[in-house]
Amino acid sequence: xIKGKENCLELAGKVSKEALKLGATQAEVRLVNSAxxxxxxxxxxxxxxxxxxxxxxxxxxxxxxxxxxxxxxxxSPESIKELVERGCSAAKVLEEDPEFISLPEPxxxxxxxxxxxxxxxxxxxxxxAEMVKALxxxxxxxxxxxxxxxGALSATSSELAVVNSxxxxxxxxxxxxxxxxxxISRDAGVEGFGTAGDVSRSIKELDPVKxxxxxxxxxxxxxxxxxxxxxxxxxxxEPYVVSxxxxxxxxxxxxxxxxxxxxxxxxxxxQKVFSEQFTLWDDGRDLSGLAFPFDLEGIPKRKLMLIxxxxxxxxxxxxxxxxxxxxKSTGHAxxxxxxxxxxxxxxxxxxxxxxxxxxxxGILVTSFWYVRTVHAKxxxxxxxxxxxxxxxENGEIKYPVKNLRFTDSLLxxxxxxxxxxxxxxxxxxxxYGGMVVPAIKSKTFLFTGQTP
Amino acid sequence: MEDLTHRAIETALSSGATYAxxxxxxxxxxxxxxRNGKIRNVSIGKNKGFxxxxxxxxxxxxxxxxxISPNTIEKVTLEAAKIxxxxxxxxxKDVRLAPAKPIRGTYKTPLKKDPFEVPLKDKIEILIExxxxxxxxxxxxxxxTSSMNHYREGxxxxxxxxxxxxxxITWCSANSRVTAIGYxxxxxxxxxxxxxxxxGYEIIEGIDLPARAEESGKEALKLLTAKNCxxxxxxxxxxxxxxxxxVHESTGHPTELDRALGAEAAMAGTSFLxxxxxxxxxxxxxxxxxxxxxxxxxxxxxxxxxxxxVPAQRVYxxxxxxxxxxxxxxxxxxxxxxxxxxxxxASGWNRIPLVRMTNINLEPRNWEFDELVKDTKKGIxxxxxxxxxxxxxxxxxxxxxxxxxxxxxxxxTDLIKNAVYTGITPEFWGSCDAVCNKKHWHMWGTPGCGKxxxxxxxxxxxxxxxxxxxxxxxxxxxxR
Numbered sequence: 030x031i032k033g034k035e036n037c038l039e040l041a042g043k044v045s046k047e048a049l050k051l052g053a054t055q056a057e058v059r060l061v062n063s064a065x066x067x068x069x070x071x072x073x074x075x076x077x078x079x080x081x082x083x084x085x086x087x088x089x090x091x092x093x094x095x096x097x098x099x100x101x102x103x104x105s106p107e108s109i110k111e112l113v114e115r116g117c118s119a120a121k122v123l124e125e126d127p128e129f130i131s132l133p134e135p136x137x138x139x140x141x142x143x144x145x146x147x148x149x150x151x152x153x154x155x156x157x158a159e160m161v162k163a164l165x166x167x168x169x170x171x172x173x174x175x176x177x178x179x180g181a182l183s184a185t186s187s188e189l190a191v192v193n194s195x196x197x198x199x200x201x202x203x204x205x206x207x208x209x210x211x212x213i214s215r216d217a218g219v220e221g222f223g224t225a226g227d228v229s230r231s232i233k234e235l236d237p238v239k240x241x242x243x244x245x246x247x248x249x250x251x252x253x254x255x256x257x258x259x260x261x262x263x264x265x266x267e268p269y270v271v272s273x274x275x276x277x278x279x280x281x282x283x284x285x286x287x288x289x290x291x292x293x294x295x296x297x298x299x300q301k302v303f304s305e306q307f308t309l310w311d312d313g314r315d316l317s318g319l320a321f322p323f324d325l326e327g328i329p330k331r332k333l334m335l336i337x338x339x340x341x342x343x344x345x346x347x348x349x350x351x352x353x354x355x356x357k358s359t360g361h362a363x364x365x366x367x368x369x370x371x372x373x374x375x376x377x378x379x380x381x382x383x384x385x386x387x388x389x390x391g392i393l394v395t396s397f398w399y400v401r402t403v404h405a406k407x408x409x410x411x412x413x414x415x416x417x418x419x420x421x422e423n424g425e426i427k428y429p430v431k432n433l434r435f436t437d438s439l440l441x442x443x444x445x446x447x448x449x450x451x452x453x454x455x456x457x458x459x460x461y462g463g464m465v466v467p468a469i470k471s472k473t474f475l476f477t478g479q480t481p
Numbered sequence: 482m483e484d485l486t487h488r489a490i491e492t493a494l495s496s497g498a499t500y501a502x503x504x505x506x507x508x509x510x511x512x513x514x515x516r517n518g519k520i521r522n523v524s525i526g527k528n529k530g531f532x533x534x535x536x537x538x539x540x541x542x543x544x545x546x547x548x549i550s551p552n553t554i555e556k557v558t559l560e561a562a563k564i565x566x567x568x569x570x571x572x573x574k575d576v577r578l579a580p581a582k583p584i585r586g587t588y589k590t591p592l593k594k595d596p597f598e599v600p601l602k603d604k605i606e607i608l609i610e611x612x613x614x615x616x617x618x619x620x621x622x623x624x625x626t627s628s629m630n631h632y633r634e635g636x637x638x639x640x641x642x643x644x645x646x647x648x649x650i651t652w653c654s655a656n657s658r659v660t661a662i663g664y665x666x667x668x669x670x671x672x673x674x675x676x677x678x679x680x681g682y683e684i685i686e687g688i689d690l691p692a693r694a695e696e697s698g699k700e701a702l703k704l705l706t707a708k709n710c711x712x713x714x715x716x717x718x719x720x721x722x723x724x725x726x727x728v729h730e731s732t733g734h735p736t737e738l739d740r741a742l743g744a745e746a747a748m749a750g751t752s753f754l755x756x757x758x759x760x761x762x763x764x765x766x767x768x769x770x771x772x773x774x775x776x777x778x779x780x781x782x783x784x785x786x787x788x789x790x791v792p793a794q795r796v797y798x799x800x801x802x803x804x805x806x807x808x809x810x811x812x813x814x815x816x817x818x819x820x821x822x823x824x825x826x827a828s829g830w831n832r833i834p835l836v837r838m839t840n841i842n843l844e845p846r847n848w849e850f851d852e853l854v855k856d857t858k859k860g861i862x863x864x865x866x867x868x869x870x871x872x873x874x875x876x877x878x879x880x881x882x883x884x885x886x887x888x889x890x891x892x893x894t895d896l897i898k899n900a901v902y903t904g905i906t907p908e909f910w911g912s913c914d915a916v917c918n919k920k921h922w923h924m925w926g927t928p929g930c931g932k933x934x935x936x937x938x939x940x941x942x943x944x945x946x947x948x949x950x951x952x953x954x955x956x957x958x959x960x961r
Binding site: 065066067068069070071072073074075076077078079080081082083084085096097098099100101102103112115116118119120122123124126127128153154155157158161162165177179180181183209210211213224289290291398399400401402403404405406407409411412413415432434436477478479480481 | 519520521522523524525526527528529530540541542543544545546547548557560561563564565566567568570571572573600601602605609623624660662667742743744745746747748750831832833867868869870871872873874876877879881899901903905934935958959
């Protein structure tokens with residue numbers, strides 16, 4: 030399935046050249062070649078088991094200041110010709126965009142090793158079934174209350190090539206293995222839920238037994254969940270929650286939302302907004318996360334400090350938004366404008382147990398679910414807790430509670446950050462990005478409702 | 482094409498399959514978007530391929546490829562067979578498909594004007610005009626984005642039972658979103674994708690996007706200085722487009738049979754509408770009749786056959802307030818021993834069919850909207866979604882809306898902002914005491930419904946009219 034560096038760059042380069050022949054003043058071609066396999070399980074049985082091989086070409090056809098984007102997954106010569114003609118005819122009818130200056134100039138890209146792991150790329154359906162079985166056996170063996178094991182194990186290999194007519198010629202390949210589970214336990218007519226998961230470039234690094242045990246312990250531990258009075262509580266958030274919350278904070282770190290005036294960061298760069306405990310950067314070259322050497326415009330990744338000791342420092346740029354602010358691209362071109370792609374939150378010195386022992390009256394939350402923005406400028410979000418929520422009183426976990434609805438501002442929650450976990454957890458974001466986040470404790474979070 | 486489908490089916494059967502199907506799909510789409518009067522993106526995509534699904538030893542396997550050639554079809558079918566055999570290692574029981582009559586048929590979305598034949602220039606003019614009518618009103622209107630989407634899916638379905646079906650589905654939408662920033666406030670107003678419907682460019686021509694955008698701009702400005710929503714338990718009249726999302730989240734998803742049987746537990750969640758409740762659980766008041774209707778003209782979830790070759794159906798999910806049926810496919814209906822309700826849908830050639838919504842419609846009753854407001858002594862009218870969230874069993878929900886008005890002594894009075902309502906699904910629908918009549922009933926679309934692993938995005942429809950819900954908790958999503 031792998032086409033290899035030379036073939037990918039040659040094919041993308043051919044499309045770029047065809048565009049120039051047809052009158053493009055600049056052209057950019059993105060090629061993604063991938064093979065993805067996913068084994069899905071529920072009710073402690075494999076119920077969906079799928080595979081896919083695909084190749085896609087995306088062309089940005091630039092005609093002066095007119096730009097069209099066309100795509101196809103047919104690489105035959107006739108189809109490539111048709112793709113380029115589509116791009117050309119679309120660009121011709123556009124009005125000029127005065128804010129477009131140029132596609133990016135090439136920059137040297139230092140290769141990253143270890144992104145492509147053969148065992149992940151060549152993982153068979155039988156191997157995936159064996160890993161799923163190991164996870165299920167561990168979960169069911171932990172407690173007779175464990176009744177249903179659900180989740181998914183995926184193994185993906187992909188190649189990304191970005192070529193433009195100014196000389197960008199970027200290529201890398203990567204694999205991704207992802208295992209997550211949700212376990213349902215039952216006892217005397219009540220249900221408990223627990224989750225766990227892990228992600229890695231190497232499928233060999235995923236430990237299904239550990240993941241099964243962790244989720245089963247949460248599930249059984251959440252049996253008999255009770256109703257509590259809603260309101261403000263201290264909170265201890267597991268890394269799954271922190272990852273979800275950072276997703277909402279990071280939408281305001283895009284130069285596009287900053288330039289539009291819709292980002293929470295507008296007028297706040299350089300001011301103290303969050304707790305000093307909160308430091309966040311983006312680093313696509315840090316191999317503790319799902320590193321990748323360049324962005325979707327072929328611009329190299331580097332470390333960029335975004336929030337330092339509670340003070341917002343910078344936004345991320347692609348070439349378009351960078352030109353507008355007379356800045357340089359920070360290497361964060363995404364599919365829908367610039368966005369952080371490899372967030373890393375600075376770790377602290379607390380273990381989760383210490384965070385719990387430091388909590389007088391609070392809630393331990395495993396996961397967020399169905400989170401939506403209520404007010405983007407204030408980063409007010411609403412959503413539900415899921416797969417394990419517990420009441421903490423006087424430094425001890427008292428009992429599980431039914432899923433809670435929250436409606437609160439993350440400016441406030443991360444402004445009241447008290448403790449940050451010692452361990453970082455790698456979270457997935459697709460083949461080309463992800464996060465590394467710790468658990469946290471905040472002094473306040475508002476719960477506004479509860480599931481019956 | 483039939484020689485290709487035949488090759489897949491024969492290869493699957495000779496590999497030990499007791500059932501096999503193949504879908505060959507080509508999707509064309511065109512998305513044009515503008516920002517403050519300038520075209521920011523013209524994106525034209527073409528995507529094709531095939532997917533083969535096989536049932537071996539009572540377990541499923543699926544594989545797919547973008548290369549539609551005889552050799553690749555054979556290779557991919559053999560891979561699907563290998564995958565199915567691996568699935569069978571962890572099965573508890575055999576998959577038993579609900580029966581379906583093998584059909585040879587065709588379906589094509591009826592349309593008057595092919596959206597892909599309309600010159601790009603004409604579409605661009607509409608979008609730029611829409612933005613200009615917004616940003617020319619005030620400096621406080623910082624952002625106006627407009628967009629148009631055209632989508633066409635051509636597909637061939639064949640299975641080992643003898644079905645052979647070709648379909649072509651076309652849908653269109655036009656959208657506008659306005660952001661006003663001023664007086665320390667930030668407000669959005671949109672005319673969004675809920676206007677998506679199956680059909681041709683006549684849908685766009687019937688919208689008058691510039692006029693809609695202009696109105697949105699005026700409303701966004703008013704919202705900047707509107708009062709915040711007071712916190713109270715009150716009667717709420719939910720407007721049509723917001724109610725469409727309410728139906729989607731609190732009726733459509735919990736009536737998906739795969740969720741109820743635990744198949745989505747790790748991702749989308751399960752459902753409070755468990756199998757033991759079917760036919761007897763009071764889901765809502767007697768005013769509440771909700772039907773899954775894939776046959777209704779123009780609906781975004783309208784088709785001829787689902788992706789298992791089952792003909793489009795009209796099925797009551799909620800009748801007189803009682804939960805009576807599920808959305809289902811052949812796998813899960815077979816598990817329950819009932820017929821499929823024809824709701825198996827795949828987002829493309831590279832995805833398996835899942836149980837999805839079609840058009841989930843709240844049937845109209847007999848209220849005039851003005852009469853309903855007049856009949857409401859104290860309450861709030863809430864329109865157009867701003868935020869939405871619901872728990873993994875589809876019980877606890879919270880929706881924020883863009884525009885809301887207080888109702889005092891039977892009249893709409895003050896405009897209020899940041900309004901949020903929250904509730905528990907059966908309690909909320911149980912409090913519904915009035916639904917407006919057919920004159921106020923409209924087909925809305927939800928073009929971006931997500932589900933499954935790997936993820937799938939599906940286009941579904943919802944017909945609704947405004948309805949009243951007694952004693953609902955409302956508050957401001959911002960001042961708390």
